[in-house]
Amino acid sequence: MTILVTGGAGFIGSNFVHHCLGQSDEAVVNLDALTYAGNLGNLARWAGDPRHVFVKGDIGDRALVDQLLQTHQPRAVINFAAESHVDRSIHGPADFIQTNVVGTFHLLEAVRAYWMGLAADASGLTPPSQSHFRFLHVSTDEVYGSLSPTDPPFTETKAFEPNSPYSASKAASDHLVRAWHHTYGLPVLTTNCSNNYGPYHFPEKLIPLVIHNALAGKPLPIYGDGQQIRDWLYVQDHCSAIACVLQSGVPGETYNIGGWNEKPNLDVVNTICQLLDQMRPRSDGLSYATQITYVTDRPGHDRRYAIDARKIERELGWRPAESFETGIRKTIAWYLDNADWVANVTSGAYRQWVDQHYG
Numbered sequence: 001m002t003i004l005v006t007g008g009a010g011f012i013g014s015n016f017v018h019h020c021l022g023q024s025d026e027a028v029v030n031l032d033a034l035t036y037a038g039n040l041g042n043l044a045r046w047a048g049d050p051r052h053v054f055v056k057g058d059i060g061d062r063a064l065v066d067q068l069l070q071t072h073q074p075r076a077v078i079n080f081a082a083e084s085h086v087d088r089s090i091h092g093p094a095d096f097i098q099t100n101v102v103g104t105f106h107l108l109e110a111v112r113a114y115w116m117g118l119a120a121d122a123s124g125l126t127p128p129s130q131s132h133f134r135f136l137h138v139s140t141d142e143v144y145g146s147l148s149p150t151d152p153p154f155t156e157t158k159a160f161e162p163n164s165p166y167s168a169s170k171a172a173s174d175h176l177v178r179a180w181h182h183t184y185g186l187p188v189l190t191t192n193c194s195n196n197y198g199p200y201h202f203p204e205k206l207i208p209l210v211i212h213n214a215l216a217g218k219p220l221p222i223y224g225d226g227q228q229i230r231d232w233l234y235v236q237d238h239c240s241a242i243a244c245v246l247q248s249g250v251p252g253e254t255y256n257i258g259g260w261n262e263k264p265n266l267d268v269v270n271t272i273c274q275l276l277d278q279m280r281p282r283s284d285g286l287s288y289a290t291q292i293t294y295v296t297d298r299p300g301h302d303r304r305y306a307i308d309a310r311k312i313e314r315e316l317g318w319r320p321a322e323s324f325e326t327g328i329r330k331t332i333a334w335y336l337d338n339a340d341w342v343a344n345v346t347s348g349a350y351r352q353w354v355d356q357h358y359g
């Protein structure tokens with residue numbers, strides 16, 4: 001059997017490819033446009049393994065997606081591909097609309113045609129059967145908007161109130177996915193996850209940026225007062241949750257995924273500094289916390305996200321394996337061991353973008 005993964009050269013997608021290829025014999029077709037955020041180095045360990053078929057291309061390229069679906073006959077399509085960084089969406093929203101909204105639309109249409117074709121092949125000669133096929137759309141808690149300190153965590157029934165161009169584009173894609181189920185019967189699953197962290201996280205996002213900047217002797221930028229709250233989930237826990245939803249989720253349902261790890265940004269940064277002080281002390285004996293620098297806040301910055309993950313726990317039996325304390329230690333160890341990866345992904349196109357926007 002085969003699954004088609006989109007965006008599988010990015011942070012979460014590549015961790016998911018590792019998860020799949022490491023835990024089953026199933027083949028993975030990996031469609032990724034290799035934007036600045038996609039790195040084949042994330043997948044180096046599968047080079048030469050015939051179960052991993054990498055295809056460079058766009059989810060919005062209908063002819064390409066049609067051809068991949070017909071050739072590989074996947075039992076499932078998992079859509080990770082997206083523009084994912086809120087700051088970038090503020091600087092330039094067009095790519096977010098193009099990939100996250102228009103791209104998802106074209107992908108859904110290709111998948112719908114493929115899925116309908118499976119009905120015609122129901123003679124049993126062409127795997128998989130139409131009834132077993134699934135389209136799983138990976139989305140974010142940011143679609144729900146921002147919480148006050150006393151609000152309960154987001155449940156799956158919370159109204160969408162996206163506040164950034166990124167979250168608005170993801171909300172739009174979630175709505176398309178919902179409509180393709182409601183109108184056409186496409187067997188979709190949607191997951192809305194909190195902030196991930198772990199290996200292969202691009203160092204533009206808070207946790208890898210702070211680790212990278214700390215080691216490079218650069219400022220650790222805290223937006224505003226640093227009291228914004230995020231709910232952190234170790235990426236491999238996210239991958240196990242997606243595998244669980246793919247296996248047992250009910251078509252048409254959405255599942256929140258979170259780690260019950262709400263933390264203010266400043267606490268996260270201080271924790272990283274304390275761990276780095278132990279694991280790779282500065283040569284001058286000072287704490288990395290001396291590099292913390294308060295900077296202008298992100299426009300429209302959401303104050304708090306928190307996920308109520310009781311539905312996936314109750315209905316599908318999934319729980320995260322890592323606490324924040326164990327996950328962040330593993331993450332820092334990975335970055336200390338993979339300085340070459342960081343140097344590689346922070347050169348080239350990424351460097352140009354930073355220079356262009358931040359001088």
Ligand code: NAD
Binds near residue numbers: 099103
């Ligand atoms: P990422 O930016 O690290 O990776 C995105 C990948 O998609 C890259 O490999 C990129 O090359 C690829 N891509 C972009 N546009 C494409 C296109 N048009 N066609 C094909 N491939 C394309 O993102 P991530 O952090 O791994 O996030 C993956 C998914 O999970 C996204 O949908 C994101 O919205 C969602 N999500 C992320 C988080 C998080 O904390 N990172 C949390 C919840 C949900």
Ligand code: DAU
Binds near residue numbers: 142196207223
């Ligand atoms: O909640 C899920 C979302 O988490 C995903 O959908 C997004 O794809 C992912 O990028 C992430 O979005 P955030 O905006 O929460 O992540 P980021 O790492 O950019 O920022 C985390 C918090 O840290 C946020 O409150 C902004 C703040 N921050 C970020 C950076 C990069 C800083 O204070 N300083 C920084 O330099």
